[in-house]
Amino acid sequence: MHKPIRKVAVLGAGVMGSGIAAHLANAGVPSLLLDIVPKFTPEDEKAGLKPEDRAFRNKLALQGLENIKKSKPALIYSQRFLPLIEVGNFEDDWARLSECDWIVEAVVERLDIKQQLFARVEQVWRPGVIVSSNTSGLPIRKMVEGRSPEFRKHFLVTHFFNPVRYMRLLEIVAGEDTDPEVVRTMADFGRFRLGKGIVYGKDTPNFVGNRIGVYALMATLHAMIEMDYQVDEVDAITGPAMGHPKSASFGTVDLVGLDTTMAVAEVMFEEFREPRYAPPPLLKRMVMAGRLGRKSGRGFYDYSNGSTAR
Structure with missing residues (x-):
């Protein structure tokens, strides 16, 4: 014991x-x-x-x-x-x-x-x-x-x-x-x-939760860019309408942190070279600009003054 x-x-x-x-x-x-x-x-x-x-x-x-x-x-x-x-x-x-x-x-x-x-x-x-x-x-x-x-x-x-x-x-x-x-x-x-x-x-890249979750988030982000959707349009689909939390896709990324999300995705991409794991340039630009999500006040949404505007 x-x-x-x-x-x-x-x-x-x-x-x-x-x-x-x-x-x-x-x-x-x-x-x-x-x-x-x-x-x-x-x-x-x-x-x-x-x-x-x-x-x-x-x-x-x-x-x-x-x-x-x-x-x-x-x-x-x-x-x-x-x-x-x-x-x-x-x-x-x-x-x-x-x-x-x-x-x-x-x-x-x-x-x-x-x-x-x-x-x-x-x-x-x-x-x-x-x-x-x-x-x-x-x-x-x-x-x-x-x-x-x-x-x-x-x-x-x-x-x-x-x-x-x-x-x-x-x-x-x-x-x-x-x-x-x-x-x-x-x-x-x-x-x-x-x-x-x-x-x-198991001691494999990103274990269980992030191995599934980051794939879903990166696939969603790539699809949004390819199909020319807006952030709020995607979240209207991927939130409660699908039985998911109201933070949906991009509210969840803001909560986790864009920098953390990108780091996890890069680990997966380096390991498997699966294109859908690769962080798109948009995510990289946002991280470089300091738009890291809730912790920085801005990410995919704006949290200044307690708001959640795009």
Whole structure:
């Protein structure tokens, strides 16, 4: 029997990391939400901050906590649960990972950054602690290259979907070296503590959910361009009319993030060279322009001032 999970470290305070921390709080599980120390800017100086101030050094994690407070729909059951989320940063609080029973990574979807992060994690890792990645499709065998056999034994993928509170699916993917007891522990924790429905995937590109979903989204986007449809016309077809959520196709992409969607599609295209997986130039231009969806205020729809106009 594996050790119970009583405290969790969440690495990365962006959309997914803050969502995971919020849902852990919903389940009464305390977490340590960490992110990088940002670069000090003139704006920080104008705000009266100094490079050594904790308020500055924890800036990104504090922003993640603020996003939890303001999220609509609400990510957290009650504001009373917020004290269960403690914020920090990758420099000052890194050694505190040893306090936790599960360390879950939710940083940018880049293999090199994840590899560097897990190398750092192992330096303070306490044997027996479960380590997982929230990657939507990067190979486990590549993420744990250079890690010790014992570390790889306790490593797996726990892929939550956005928004974490409302999306019931949790994909669990074991690597070649993952201890089956670790898989059972995380499945039980996800099912009975977090209320998730568990789907087991294999260590193949984009696992299960994104392998199906991204194909559908890319096919829809290509068809829209080829047939000269408008975004709202497509969403009128692919939403509730088809038994799908009202976010339909492009509202869903905005929720997930255009950059994340493009990254997942590129992984699939590189693996299979299937043209329908290739992100079209329109998507690439939008990402380069910073139109990343809800998190940037604009994507396929405009969310400024709380609106959802095209």
